[in-house]
Amino acid sequence: MDSDDHEASKKKDWEKHIEHARKATHVYQSDAASCSSDSGKSLFAVDLQKVILLPDMPGNKEAIFLSRLVVFNDTFARVNQFDPASVGKGHSYCVLWHEELRGRAAENIVDAFYAVISSTSERDIKDFVFWMDNCTSQNKNWILYTSLVQIVNSSNGPQIVTLKYLTKGHTHNSADGVHGNIETKMRKKGKVYDFPDFVECVSTSRKGLTALELCEFRQWVSRKRAMNKKCVLPxxxxxVEAKFEKGSRLLYYRTDFDEDMESCDFLQPKFDIKRLPEVNRVPRGILKEKKDAIVKKLCPMMPKNRQTFWKSLPVSESMDLIDDEDDPYEEEEQFCDERRENR
Structure with missing residues (x-):
C-alpha cells in the first residue's frame, strides 16, 4: 500500500469513527428526551470513577509516597435527573467498595449493576437502560452478558435490561458531572481519613445522589459456549447495543444503531438461567505490609475514631491493586475467539 492509499484508508476509518460517534450521541440524546419518571423505565449513564486512594491527606508527604487503599465508585447517573417530575423518585447512585472487599474485575462490576437493579428504589422498575463506554474488561464482556441473562430471569428480576455503548473518545455523559461533584466535595472537606468519610463525601456531594455500599459479592462467571462453525457469535x-429479556436466554444485539436487532444463543446448552450464583462471603483482604505501613505512619495523624477502620482491616496475600490494570481475561478471551474465527 503506497502512502496515498494509506492516507485514504486512514481518512475512511476516521470518517467511519465519527459517524459511529454521531449516531451513538444522537440515540443517547433521544433516550434522554423520551424517558420520564412515569415511563416505567430507568435510564442511567454508567462510569467507573478514576481510582480513589485512602486516606486522602493533601500535603502529607508520608501519604503521597505510601501505598494506600484503592477505593472504587461505579456511578449510575440518571440521565433524566433534571426532569421535574422525577424529583424524589429518580435518584442517581454511586456503588462503593474498596480493595479489601473485592477488586474491579468483570464479576465485581456485575455486582454493582445488581446492587442498583435490586435496590429498594428500583425494585419496581421493569425496564433498565444503561449507557456506558466500550471498556471490554468492565462493560462489554461475556461475564456481564451471562449475568444479565440470569438477573432478568431471576424471580425478582426486571423484564428488560439494555446496554448501549458510546464511541471511544466521545464518552462524555451524565456520570462525569457526578465525579466532578465528588472531587470538589473531597477538596472542600480537606482530609478524607477512611472509607466512611468517603461515603459521606459521596452522599453529600449533590442532591438526588444515593451512595450504595457494596457488601454482597456473587460468583458471577461466563457461561459462553465454545465457538465453532455451527456457533458463530458477534x-x-x-x-453497540445489547438487550436481555425475561423468559429468554438470547443476546439481542446491534452492531449499528441504524440496523435491526439480531439475536444469538451464546450460552452453554445446560446452563440454568434462572439461578443466581452463590454469594462469596470471604473478604479479599489487603497485604499485611500495606496495612502495617498505614497504621504505623498515617494513623497517628488521624483522630482516634478514624484509626479503628484501618486497624480492623483483614490481611491476606492478595495483590496490591494500586498496581493493577484492567482485568485482561475478557480481552484475551475475545482475542482467542477472533483467532478461531479467522482460521
Whole structure:
C-alpha cells in the first residue's frame, strides 16, 4: 500500500469513527428526551470513577509516597435527573467498595449493576437502560452478558435490561458531572481519613445522589459456549447495543444503531438461567505490609475514631491493586475467539 492509499484508508476509518460517534450521541440524546419518571423505565449513564486512594491527606508527604487503599465508585447517573417530575423518585447512585472487599474485575462490576437493579428504589422498575463506554474488561464482556441473562430471569428480576455503548473518545455523559461533584466535595472537606468519610463525601456531594455500599459479592462467571462453525457469535467490539429479556436466554444485539436487532444463543446448552450464583462471603483482604505501613505512619495523624477502620482491616496475600490494570481475561478471551474465527 503506497502512502496515498494509506492516507485514504486512514481518512475512511476516521470518517467511519465519527459517524459511529454521531449516531451513538444522537440515540443517547433521544433516550434522554423520551424517558420520564412515569415511563416505567430507568435510564442511567454508567462510569467507573478514576481510582480513589485512602486516606486522602493533601500535603502529607508520608501519604503521597505510601501505598494506600484503592477505593472504587461505579456511578449510575440518571440521565433524566433534571426532569421535574422525577424529583424524589429518580435518584442517581454511586456503588462503593474498596480493595479489601473485592477488586474491579468483570464479576465485581456485575455486582454493582445488581446492587442498583435490586435496590429498594428500583425494585419496581421493569425496564433498565444503561449507557456506558466500550471498556471490554468492565462493560462489554461475556461475564456481564451471562449475568444479565440470569438477573432478568431471576424471580425478582426486571423484564428488560439494555446496554448501549458510546464511541471511544466521545464518552462524555451524565456520570462525569457526578465525579466532578465528588472531587470538589473531597477538596472542600480537606482530609478524607477512611472509607466512611468517603461515603459521606459521596452522599453529600449533590442532591438526588444515593451512595450504595457494596457488601454482597456473587460468583458471577461466563457461561459462553465454545465457538465453532455451527456457533458463530458477534465480536464484542462490534456491538453497540445489547438487550436481555425475561423468559429468554438470547443476546439481542446491534452492531449499528441504524440496523435491526439480531439475536444469538451464546450460552452453554445446560446452563440454568434462572439461578443466581452463590454469594462469596470471604473478604479479599489487603497485604499485611500495606496495612502495617498505614497504621504505623498515617494513623497517628488521624483522630482516634478514624484509626479503628484501618486497624480492623483483614490481611491476606492478595495483590496490591494500586498496581493493577484492567482485568485482561475478557480481552484475551475475545482475542482467542477472533483467532478461531479467522482460521
Amino acid at each position: 465480536k464484542l467490539l462490534s456491538i
